[in-house]
Amino acid sequence: MRPADLVGAAAGNTFRSKTRTILTILAIFVGAFTLTITNGLGTGINRYIDDTVAAMGADDVMTVTKVAENATDDSDGPREYDPDAIVSEREGPPGTTNVVAPIGPAELDDLAGIDGVVRVQPVKSVDVDSIAHEGGTEYEIGIGGFVSGMRLQLAAGEQPDAAASGYEVVIPDAYLDVLGFDDADAAIDEPVTLAVTDAERTRHELEATVVGVAEASLGTTSSAVPNEALNDALFAAQSTGLDASQRDIYSQATVWFDPASTADEITALQDRLDDAGYDSTTVAERLGAFKSVIDGIVLVLNAFAIIALLAASFGIVNTLLMSVQERTREIGLMKAMGMGSGKVFGLFSLEAVFIGFLGSAIGAGLGMVVGSAISSVLGGRLLADLPGLTLIAFDPVSIVVIIVLVMGVAFLAGTLPAVRAARADPVESLRYE
Amino acid sequence: MTAPILSARDVRKSYGRGANRFDALKAVSLDIREGESIAIVGKSGSGKSTLMHVLALLDQPTDGTVELAGTDTRALSGAALNRARNQTFGFVFQQFFLTPNASVLENVMLPLKIAGVGRAERRRRALESLEQLELGDKAKNKAVNLSGGQKQRTVIARALVNRPRVIFADEPTGNLDTATGAVVEDILFDLNREHGITLIIVTHDEELAERCDRRVHIRDGLIVDVIENPTATKSADAESASEPEAAATAAERAA
Numbered sequence: 001m002r003p004a005d006l007v008g009a010a011a012g013n014t015f016r017s018k019t020r021t022i023l024t025i026l027a028i029f030v031g032a033f034t035l036t037i038t039n040g041l042g043t044g045i046n047r048y049i050d051d052t053v054a055a056m057g058a059d060d061v062m063t064v065t066k067v068a069e070n071a072t073d074d075s076d077g078p079r080e081y082d083p084d085a086i087v088s089e090r091e092g093p094p095g096t097t098n099v100v101a102p103i104g105p106a107e108l109d110d111l112a113g114i115d116g117v118v119r120v121q122p123v124k125s126v127d128v129d130s131i132a133h134e135g136g137t138e139y140e141i142g143i144g145g146f147v148s149g150m151r152l153q154l155a156a157g158e159q160p161d162a163a164a165s166g167y168e169v170v171i172p173d174a175y176l177d178v179l180g181f182d183d184a185d186a187a188i189d190e191p192v193t194l195a196v197t198d199a200e201r202t203r204h205e206l207e208a209t210v211v212g213v214a215e216a217s218l219g220t221t222s223s224a225v226p227n228e229a230l231n232d233a234l235f236a237a238q239s240t241g242l243d244a245s246q247r248d249i250y251s252q253a254t255v256w257f258d259p260a261s262t263a264d265e266i267t268a269l270q271d272r273l274d275d276a277g278y279d280s281t282t283v284a285e286r287l288g289a290f291k292s293v294i295d296g297i298v299l300v301l302n303a304f305a306i307i308a309l310l311a312a313s314f315g316i317v318n319t320l321l322m323s324v325q326e327r328t329r330e331i332g333l334m335k336a337m338g339m340g341s342g343k344v345f346g347l348f349s350l351e352a353v354f355i356g357f358l359g360s361a362i363g364a365g366l367g368m369v370v371g372s373a374i375s376s377v378l379g380g381r382l383l384a385d386l387p388g389l390t391l392i393a394f395d396p397v398s399i400v401v402i403i404v405l406v407m408g409v410a411f412l413a414g415t416l417p418a419v420r421a422a423r424a425d426p427v428e429s430l431r432y433e
Numbered sequence: 434m435t436a437p438i439l440s441a442r443d444v445r446k447s448y449g450r451g452a453n454r455f456d457a458l459k460a461v462s463l464d465i466r467e468g469e470s471i472a473i474v475g476k477s478g479s480g481k482s483t484l485m486h487v488l489a490l491l492d493q494p495t496d497g498t499v500e501l502a503g504t505d506t507r508a509l510s511g512a513a514l515n516r517a518r519n520q521t522f523g524f525v526f527q528q529f530f531l532t533p534n535a536s537v538l539e540n541v542m543l544p545l546k547i548a549g550v551g552r553a554e555r556r557r558r559a560l561e562s563l564e565q566l567e568l569g570d571k572a573k574n575k576a577v578n579l580s581g582g583q584k585q586r587t588v589i590a591r592a593l594v595n596r597p598r599v600i601f602a603d604e605p606t607g608n609l610d611t612a613t614g615a616v617v618e619d620i621l622f623d624l625n626r627e628h629g630i631t632l633i634i635v636t637h638d639e640e641l642a643e644r645c646d647r648r649v650h651i652r653d654g655l656i657v658d659v660i661e662n663p664t665a666t667k668s669a670d671a672e673s674a675s676e677p678e679a680a681a682t683a684a685e686r687a688a
Contacts, residue, residue: 002549009546016534335528336491338519339547340512427492430526431482 001343014358017288019067021355024312024319027367028359031309032406036367037392038305042406044393049291050152053228056142058261061150062266062271062282063123064111065252066101073220102249114276116269122250124235131171131224133179137344138195142173143234144223148167150291152225156184157212160227167208167230171217172222184213194224196238204237206230250281255280270386309406313413315339316352317381320382320417324348324424331421332429352414353407368394436503437464438598438631439488444497446654448482453665457483458494459654467598470632472642475628475651482603484651489522489601490514500685520546523592527604527622529584533577537568537587540576544595550678555594561592563587589620599631600624600635606641618644 014021036140092336103111105120111120123145130138152159152170160168171194173184181187187210194206209228226234228366239247252257257269266282273280331344438673446458457480465471465488475481486492487499490506501505501517509517524545531540543553563569566586571579579587585605592600595647600623618641625632634645640650644664650658 001545002551005549006554007548328534329530330530333524333526334543334547336489336518336524337544337547338515339519340515345549427486430530431493 001371002337004275006343006346007354013323013327013347014351014354017326018321020322024315024355025359025362026409027312027315028309028356029363031305031312032360032363033367034398035302035305036309036364036394037371038298039398040367040375040392040394041301042294044390045294045298045330045396046291047393048389051151056356057119059263059283060118060261062255062257062270062280062337063252064120064255064278064280066103066107067277067279076185079113084190099249102251104249105169105351108253110276111253111255111278111396113275114269114272116261116265116272117255118258119256121254121256122248123252123254124231124250125252126196126231126238128198128224128234129190130195131175131179131192131396132195132211133181134248135193137178139175139178141171142223143231144225144232152212152384153215155213156190156401157210160211160225162228164227165229167206167233167325168211168227169208170212170214170225170286173213174222176213176226187213194226194230194234196234196278198238198240198242200241202240204240206237207316218427273322276366309409313409316355316410316413317392319355319418320348320352320414321420323351324417324421327421328429331424332426335424335426336430341422344424348353349411349414352410352418356407356413357403359410360403363406364399364402368399380399436589437644438502439466439633440462440486440500441488441494442498442500444484444487444494444499446487446492447495452463456654458487460497460577461651461654461656463488463649463656464520465599465631467631468625468629468677470511470585470634470645471648472634472636472645473651474636474642474647476637479651480654481635481637481651482523483654485601485603485633488633489524489685490518519544520595521598523595523597525585525588525600525602527607529588529608531576531587534575535562537574537576537579538572539569539585539610541591541594544591548595551625559590559594566590577654579593580613581609581614585613586620589617589624593624593630597630601622601634602632605634605636607636623683636647655659 049093085358108120108122110119125145126143128141128143131136131141147293150159155173160170171179171187171192176187179187179192181190190210191207192210194208196204196206198204200352211227214225221385255273257266261269268281270280281329371394375390375392379389439597441461441463443457444458444461445659447454447456449455461484473481473484483492484510487494490499490501501521506514506517532543538556541559541562542555545558546589550558560569560572566589568586570589571583571587576584576587582676585608589600600621605621606617608670612622613621621632621634622644624630632645634641646662648658648660648662649656
């Protein structure tokens with residue numbers, strides 16, 4: 001029997017007992033549908049996190065701090081005071097602080113010398129007083145860092161140009177109304193004034209051009225993001241009046257590494273930095289914990305879907321066993337006519353695989369439709385505060401994987417009935433005396 | 434003289450073990466010549482079906498050998514046995530064994546499908562076979578909607594479609610009324626006479642058996658009687674090509 005005929009025969013046999021087959025397909029459908037939705041949830045949320053990661057920094061960049069000599073774990077008791085140490089706020093619960101040693105020109109050279117470091121730059125953190133548009137009311141604003149390679153999630157305009165010499169800034173969309181812009185597009189190419197106060201309480205004002213409007217996301221909610229030229233100018237203005245030894249002291253530095261590095265190479269670089277006395281954090285690491293929680297939840301949801309599939313696979317076993325029972329004569333006849341046991345096995349397992357395919361294709365298809373619908377409804381209401389989040393997204397590869405997985409489960413379920421059919425003795429099957 | 438197409442030598446077949454052992458066949462030897470028609474006659478449980486299954490290579494004898502055109506079938510692999518059955522034998526069963534909801538054409542094509550014949554070719558040959566049995570107009574009907582006689586003719590068309598050398602017919606008229614049964618009998622004997630297809634009929638119907646060249650009576654797993662039939666119905670039409678030869682061999686045996 002030719003393979004194409006075998007497949008055709010199996011597909012044809014599937015619908016001999018329509019009600020039974022349709023019920024079995026429905027059971028598979030429920031499993032595949034659930035699996036598609038839960039998987040889509042994982043894909044959607046993780047894709048959002050990936051976008052957010054890109055908005056928080058480039059992926060060939062890590063933030064480096066110097067470990068203070070008196071740095072100890074909180075459990076070791078109170079820390080000894082060190083006049084040079086910098087207490088910086090870190091991500092974590094409110095009040096979490098971290099003592100780091102200052103990074104000066106010597107440390108920057110030191111970092112640049114470490115194997116694997118492509119470029120190093122101090123993080124010039126700037127505290128801006130306010131932002132205003134054409135002499136209007138001034139509003140408080142924070143300044144977010146921008147490094148080349150980073151991709152902000154923009155509602156309009158473009159990314160700040162790291163290489164440009166002019167002052168460029170991306171403002172968060174929350175500031176559009178108060179600064180007197182009608183919408184995101186209206187703000188592009190408009191001038192804004194940023195005010196900064198130096199150590200001597202002198203106020204400096206700098207004018208910058210709005211090049212983009214950022215959507216609020218997990219990373220940068222309400223900070224303006226300047227390009228490098230503007231950030232340097234703001235930092236210079238802020239540092240006016242400080243002497244050189246104070247001016248060139250930073251709490252953090254940004255280290256670039258080869259973008260083609262593998263995870264192992266990045267870990268090795270972090271180990272070398274650690275040996276040299278520096279703590280380093282990649283952007284991915286900052287969101288890593290969040291991501292693993294999402295992955296964990298999706299895994300549990302997937303497990304439920306798999307349980308549904310397992311239950312459905314017993315339905316396949318049952319359907320096919322009945323089918324083998326009913327078709328004993330036919331199997332016997334086909335074997336008498338010279339059909340080999342292998343082909344008989346193939347016929348019945350293909351039938352199982354076909355049932356699995358139908359159930360999973362319908363399940364995945366409908367899952368995608370329903371998932372997209374839910375996602376757009378929620379995106380408009382419940383999750384409107386998280387623009388850019390598609391709660392349930394679909395990745396063609398994972399859809400194909402689901403269908404193949406279900407077909408695999410169906411094949412396994414079909415083996416028991418198929419073996420029974422393959423073992424059937426034609427003489428026994430054709431006996432009627 | 435050419436080797437017989439099928440030859441059983443001291444074939445024994447038993448089921449079960451020890452006290453439950455049941456000998457269905459006890460040292461049966463039988464030669465079946467190419468082109469003859471032979472009836473295996475016996476009551477229920479006499480072993481006639483078992484003998485047919487052994488001859489048709491569906492069942493392996495417990496002891497003894499079955500030769501197909503001079504080849505010991507014990508030496509053949511499973512795949513070779515399947516091929517031999519597919520290409521050499523045609524089967525006609527009392528209970529038809531048609532797939533009820535498939536078309537008549539699909540049913541007739543089944544052996545060709547199993548043999549791996551291409552779609553267009555198997556369609557052509559199946560239609561040809563149906564035409565031969567005057568069922569061409571029923572090709573698209575579902576098998577379930579046919580009358581008993583049409584069903585049995587479909588089964589014969591299916592048995593013929595792979596151009597077999599031997600047709601095994603197990604009670605071919607058992608499920609038919611007398612008139613329809615007679616038509617089916619005529620078809621089978623025509624095939625035997627005009628196409629030289631060896632016909633092996635298993636039956637308990639003496640009238641049907643008498644139309645065959647030879648009748649083999651079997652009882653309790655033993656051949657009790659072999660009756661040559663020089664005046665079988667078929668010898669009435671002496672024009673057939675295979676006829677003189679068959680008659681000659683029959684005469685030889687008698688001498």
